Amino acid sequence: MLLAIDAGNTNLVFALVDDGDIKARWRIATDPRRTADEYAVWLHQLLELEGYQRGDIAMVIIGTVVPRALHNLEVLSEKYFGVKPLVAGQGEAAWPIELDVPEPESVGADRALNAMGAHARHGGDLVVIDFGTATTFDVVDFSGTYKGGIIAPGIILSLDALVSAAAKLPRIAIAAPADESVVGRTTETQMLIGVYWGYVAMIEGLVARLKAEIGRPVTVIATGGLAVLFAKHTDAFDVIEPDLTIQGLALLAAGSSR
DSSP: OEEEEEEOSSEEEEEEEETTEEEEEEEEEOOTTOOHHHHHHHHHHHHHHTTOOGGGOOEEEEEESOHHHHHHHHHHHHHHSOOOOEETTSGGGOOSSOBOSSOGGGSOHHHHHHHHHHHHHHOSEEEEEEESSEEEEEEEOTTSOEEEEEEEEOHHHHHHHHHHHOTTOOOOOOOOOSSSOOOOSSHHHHHHHHHHHHHHHHHHHHHHHHHHHHOSOEEEEEESTTHHHHHTTOSOOSEEOTTHHHHHHHHHHHHHTO
């Protein structure tokens, strides 16, 4: 069984994958100071709760955009699972897709993995929108080549910046507004309208521009924890794929083991 680890700026996702099927997944806040021993205590308890044992894991693959977190994850794999992990984009797990940009080494592992997963599942020309710490828009052509994209501040990051910079604004939870009115009657509803509907407008506007520039039929795929929050109030997405990065890791691991 494969243990796939997606280390993002905000959260790490650990997923058990068996023959391409995700059997279990767990999430923990990203902290580069967390040791391999701390990961092991937490993860072993969760494995047992799901009915799995440490020996069930025969392969580990790590995809990370947090370089400082990599070492302890590698130690976790070698010390507690007895396997040398694959690292997405390196060595045996080098990218099997073309990154057609001037600085391919600067493409985040999550974006390359999303491109792989999206192309394998859907084909054709694609736009992948990932709602994470940043909101990224990635363009993948019909051949599976990564062509570039867009990076925008994530919605939680935007809201945190707003609250931090304005002393009298309260901290609010991210949620879909109760109705579609864009005239807020309280400070809290005005903030929610600005963040939520402003984000919807950004998504729809950027997707429209990308489609016009690509000039061919495009499938728009949304992933990341907040994708479902926006799916209710926009028709910009064709597909929701909540586990796209993990699916990309599984594909990369499968290709590396041949």
